[in-house]
Amino acid sequence: MGNQTLVTEFILLGLSQDQSTRAILFFVFLLLYTVSLLGNMAIIIVTMVSAQLHNPMYFFLRNLSFLDLCYSSVTVPKMLVALLGENSISYTGCITQLYFYVSCCSTECLLLSSMGYDRFVAICKPLHYATIMSNKACHQMAISLWATGFLTSVIHTVFTARLPFCGSCVINHFFCDIPPMLKLACTDTFLNEILVLTVGGVLGLSSFILTLVSYAHIISTIFKIRSTDGRNKAFSTCASHLTVVTLFFGSISFMYMRPTSSYSMEQDRVVSVFYAVVTPALNPIIYTLRNKEVKRALRTMVKKLYSKQEHTPVYFH
Numbered sequence: 002m003g004n005q006t007l008v009t010e011f012i013l014l015g016l017s018q019d020q021s022t023r024a025i026l027f028f029v030f031l032l033l034y035t036v037s038l039l040g041n042m043a044i045i046i047v048t049m050v051s052a053q054l055h056n057p058m059y060f061f062l063r064n065l066s067f068l069d070l071c072y073s074s075v076t077v078p079k080m081l082v083a084l085l086g087e088n089s090i091s092y093t094g095c096i097t098q099l100y101f102y103v104s105c106c107s108t109e110c111l112l113l114s115s116m117g118y119d120r121f122v123a124i125c126k127p128l129h130y131a132t133i134m135s136n137k138a139c140h141q142m143a144i145s146l147w148a149t150g151f152l153t154s155v156i157h158t159v160f161t162a163r164l165p166f167c168g169s170c171v172i173n174h175f176f177c178d179i180p181p182m183l184k185l186a187c188t189d190t191f192l193n194e195i196l197v198l199t200v201g202g203v204l205g206l207s208s209f210i211l212t213l214v215s216y217a218h219i220i221s222t223i224f225k226i227r228s229t230d231g232r233n234k235a236f237s238t239c240a241s242h243l244t245v246v247t248l249f250f251g252s253i254s255f256m257y258m259r260p261t262s263s264y265s266m267e268q269d270r271v272v273s274v275f276y277a278v279v280t281p282a283l284n285p286i287i288y289t290l291r292n293k294e295v296k297r298a299l300r301t302m303v304k305k306l307y308s309k310q311e312h313t314p315v316y317f318h
Contacts, residue, residue, distance in 0.1 A: 008167070009091065010092055010170065011089070011091075011172050012089055012090075013088045013177075014171055014172060014173045014174065015083050015084065015175050016270060027084040027085065030278060033077075033278055033279060034081070034282070036282040037070070037073045037278075037282040038073075040066075040289075041069050041285050042066075043285065044062060044066040044295070047298045047299050048060075048066075048295075050302060051301065054295070054298055057119050057134040058116075060139050061116045062116070065112055065113075065116070065245075065284065066284070069280075069285075077278055096162050096177070098177045099179065099182070100154050100155070102178065102277075103153075104153075106150075107149070108146060110150075110205050110249075110250075111149060111204070111208055112146055113208065113242070113245065113246050115143075117211065117242065118211065119134055120219060120239050121216075121218055124219050124222050124238075125218050153200060153201075153204060157196060161179060161182055164190065165186065170185070171185075174269070175270065176273075176277070180269065181269075205250070205253060205254070209254075212246055216243065223235045237292075241292060245280075245284055248275075248276070252276040
C-alpha cells in the first residue's frame with residue numbers, strides 16, 4: 002500500500018478517439034438529449050395539467066418521465082463535454098455520478114414493475130381498481146420505490162469507493178459505471194462482483210419476475226374477453242409499457258447479470274448508449290405514439306396555448 006498513489010481524477014475514454022467521429026457523435030447525442038428533455042417534460046406537464054389523465058397509470062408514467070430526465074442528465078451532459086475534449090472527471094465527481102446512475106437504474110426496475118402491477122389490477126380486477134390503486138396507495142408505492150432505489154445505490158457506491166485505485170486512471174467508458182471501475186482496482190474485486198450479482202440481481206430479477214407474473218395474468222384475462230374491441234383496447238393500454246420493459250430489462254440483464262471476466266468494453270459501451278441515452282429519448286415517443294389519451298391531451302394543451310396567444314391583446318404606446 003505504501004507504493005500506491007491516491008487517485009484524484011479519472012479520464013473517461015469515451016466512445017471514439019477520432020475527431021470527426023466525435024463531432025458527429027456530439028450532435029447525435031445532443032439531439033437525443035434534447036428529444037429526451039422535451040419529450041419527458043411534455044409528458045410530465047400534460048399528465049399534471051389534463052384532468053382526464055389524473056389516474057394511477059399516468060401518475061406512474063409521470064414518475065417514469067421524471068426518472069428518465071434524471072437518468073439522461075446524469076450521464077449525457079458529461080459525455081457531451083468529453084466529446085468536445087474535456088474528458089477528465091474528478092474522483093468525487095465520478096463517485097457521485099456512479100451513485101446517481103445506479104440509483105436511477107435501481108428505481109426504474111421497481112417503477113416498471115409497479116406500472117405492470119397497475120395494469121394487472123386495472124385489467125384483471127377492474128371492480129377493485131379504485132380501492133387497490135387509491136391515491137394514497139400510489140403515493141406510498143412511489144415513495145417506497147424511490148427510497149429503495151436510492152438506498153440500494155449506497156451499498157454499491159460505498160463498496161466501489163473503498164477500492165484502491167493505484168494503476169491506470171483511464172476509464173474505458175463514457176461515464177463512471179461499476180464494471181469499468183472494477184477493472185481499474187488494484188485489489189481483488191470478488192466482493193464487489195458478488196454484490197452486483199446478488200443485490201442488483203435480487204432487485205432486478207424480482208422486479209422482472211413481478212412484471213412477468215403481472216403480464217401472464219393480463220394476457221390470460223385478455224384472451225377471455227369476447228369482444229374484439231375490448232381485447233384491442235386492453236392490449237393497447239399495455240403495449241407501450243411492455244415495449245419499454247423489454248428494452249430496459251433486456252439491456253440491463255446483458256450488462257450486469259454476468260461475471261466481470263466476460264465483459265467486453267466495446268459491446269458494453271454500445272449497450273450503455275442504448276439504455277442510458279437512447280431509451281430515455283424513446284420512452285416519451287413510445288408512450289405518445291401508442292396512447293390516444295396522451296395524444297388527445299397534448300393536442301388540447303397546444304390548442305389552448307395557441308388560442309391564448311391569439312387572444313392576448315397587444316398594446317401600442
